[in-house]
Amino acid sequence: MALLEVKDLKVRVEEREILHGLTLTVNEGEVHAIMGPNGSGKSTLSHVIAGKPGYEVTDGQILFKGEDLLEMDPDERAAKGVFLAFQYPVEIPGVATMTFLRTALNAQRKARGESEYSTPDFLKKVREVSKSLNIPQDMLKRGVNVGFSGGEKKRNEVLQMALFEPSLCILDEMDSGLDIDALRIAADGVNALRSPGRAMVVITHYQRLLNYIVPDFVHVMSRGRVVKSGAKDLALELEASGYTQFEDA
């Protein structure tokens, strides 16, 4: 079943058009990689799906489980199961990570008409997940991402993904700023979350990440469009030939 359908999407930032009619369908259980050079519109696509302000959709649509995603506020999208792992997770001084996690999880559950988690259940769940991601408990007492290393910030994103159990995960340049060990831990966390009911869109500039998170499909973006789609081998081809062949497409 189609989870995410992006149809002929055109997006402007201020007066400049960034996406010129982008089409992409992601089914349940699939992992899609979106690759492309800097400035091709990869991050714009992830921001528009999550509902970040500042982007004007001039044409096209985005359906999520058949519903019009563009009509929803970012918090509604999150409650429906859309999760964006940020390229640069923000630091929020004064808001303890644990408080943030519980507030967010319960806000999503409330929006879905589900009961709030009890404190012991919540703590148990956080402990389990954070242990598997090698996140120490004292990190959870600190302000959200405050003083975290690059790797810790990305692991904190994966922790949230595991807690909130979204049906669509968009990973925006998850490998940026990570050394190989940090990347492996984060990727293992992501792989553990692959399931038949959950889809992932992995946005990356480099093929390297796809050695750890192996996609079912690879799309190449250039100048605001998907210019080529294929199976996972396409990523290897790109690694060899580079993006220049698409620059004039």
Place this chain on the structure above:
Amino acid sequence: MNVAVAKTGNGRAVSDLFASAEGRLPGSPAVIAARREAFEAYERLGLPHRRIEEWKYTDLRALVGEVLPLAASPDAAALKRAADAVKAHAIDGARKLVLVDGVFAADLSDVKALAAEAGFKTLRETLEKDASLLKTASTDAVIALNAAMATDGVILSIADGAQPSAPIQIIHIATAASASAFTRSQVAIGKGVRATIVESFVATGAEAYQVNDAVIVSIGDDADVAHIRLMDDAPDAVNVTSHFVTVGANVKLNFFNMTTGAAVSRLQGFITFSGEGSELSANGVNLLQKTEHGDTTLVVDHAVPNCVSREVFRAVIDDRAHSVFQGRIIVRPDAQKTDGKMMTRALLLSDEAEADNKPELEIFADDVSCGHGATAGALDDSLLFYLKARGLPEKQAQALLIQAFVGEAIEQIADDGLREHVIGIAERWLERRS
């Protein structure tokens, strides 16, 4: 030069007020004479206005206009409503001293439980013999008006070395509409005392009323004192409060003020170090909305060497509200090794919100470390989006960031229970907003 100003309608309204109230004001003949003198001083000055430098941002003539008549003594119905308010606002385990419409309410207070730990009298009793409590060194008009009109207050004394087992909470409750309450209290804290004093200002309804309070605090050497003031008056109320604090040697004083109510409010604190080696931590939070005006003015006088003062203030300002912080640090010529710093930050939640900040350093010694800083800004959009992308609706995301913003001031309150009480007041303010 103020004579012409005193002849305005406002001046006459106060005149009538004093004449009609005089017969009901407690005190010996000497006290009544002192009141008249104070009233005459007030009448010469009139309500403070923007041309008086200390009141530049809080023009009471424009903001308040007239002083409302003296509130009647609370009747049985008023006391019953006040009893409900006490239940709602009492801090768990605290010894309560309750003033209703400016009159001490013994039945609502814990006088017996307090007696084992502190000396207590009412201002009314004290004024039968002694006029000295009506005298302060200030020439401020609202303080003179307070001296002229004060009906009651609590006179507390905590003996040397005492360590009261629970906080002492003075609760001011307003039940009367269109009336004024004038209170004056004294807290004398002995040497080596460890104590927590809390003052709460609340109302039983949402009517307009005015509060003019004065508190005279003296702290003996080696004492460790937490002084917390929580002003949550009704939305149409006016609250003008003056604190005079004298700090002995080697004292730790942790002061915290929170403003979450009143249409117009001002807390003016005058804190003087009279002994060396003392530390003052003065913190506060203003949470303002609609057209509220909240002013915190602190004058910290380093009259002796080797004292430390730290001031951390946060203001959250919504709608067309206006927050004022004036902080003056005076370092006298002998006060070497003074360390005085203040930091204020304002969070503006609307384009029409206003924050005024006036730091003043008056330094007459040459070996000191003093400084101040101030910032003002809106909520960070990137933080808001992150929280929303995690499922928090806009108002809840804002609330979480606002709580984090004021947290740095609130976390200076050492006692867990009190800190939670204060966080609860902030949370209720945030709920009122949404």
